[in-house]
Amino acid sequence: MGKRERLVEAAVNLAYRQGYTRTTIADIARESGVPLGNVYYYFKTKDDIATAILDHHKGQFESLKAELAALPSPKARLVAFVNKTVGNAGEIALRGCPAGSLSAELLKAGDKAAVEAFPLLAAPMEWMAEQFGEMGHSDDVEALALQLQSSLQGGSLLAQNARNPELLAREGARLKMWINGL
Template identity: 70%
Template sequence: MTKRDSGKRERLVAAAVNLAYRNGFTSTSLADIAKESGVPLGNVYYYFKTRDDIAAAIIDHHRQAFDEFRARMVEVPSAKARLVSFINMTVANAGEVARHGSPSGSLCAELLKSETTGRDAVRPLLADPMGWMAEQFAEMGHGDDAGALALQLQASLQGASLLAQNAGDPDVLTREGARLKMWVNGL
């Protein structure tokens, strides 16, 4: 793939990620992706043969974003600070979350209802961060409870994201984020 081809594919993926987040994956057409990316519709089929290919690219984008976050966290000196950084990352997007929901959570909820599109591939979008959280809780000395604590943190963030979206109020997520940071710091 040439550099020019790579740029088109990146624009298509970015457009697909943004449209699927704003409008939902099932409501996003190939024509929408082409228009948003500035890539001719006929070229979309060169990069993505099926809607499943587009779903896979969106899922891969989200997984790469978490992998990049996890790589940055290696520099953070304590597990507690890493968990707080994860909460801060989520809360930093409270305005968007109040409008469109959790990027990963909304995609998971939508694709898990699908019979074919990305159903199994989407599961790690919430499971991988939870596994990472469990590692942090274990490092903090909560080995026996690490999985349960990770579940509590992920459930609280995803639940607050859904409630913020439902209320159209970013403050819902901001307040829950503050409470979760106090909770983590108190462990």
């Protein structure tokens, strides 16, 4: 694996585990086995690393979308999305939702990269709206997507706050029933 990739991977993991602000370039260098000075050949500033982390997450969602596209129905795809989140409940209870916690941190910090955080939560929500559309809900698709994404993000935050994956699991179970009943 190329150095740049290793650096990005280390940055993504460290930012998720410790938060982006607390993650130092030296941390990233150490974890990826790249000498400190060499990091600056790939990233001029720490802000450039934030951008790379965000791009990584955007790519992750694109992959997930492609994976879910193989499923036969929009309902099945939505349920699978919820299952994916609930499947990570253990880690989410410790560190929060990878996308949600990063978005919140960068936006509060007012980093230059902050504006680029928008798609982290908006892209999944758009995709959800599409799925609801295919289910025949012509006008209120955005409201339904908002409702689903809110509950998942909120459930993740509450699970983290209580350090208890069950909170997210319970929200997930409720949401799946709700989706199936629509």
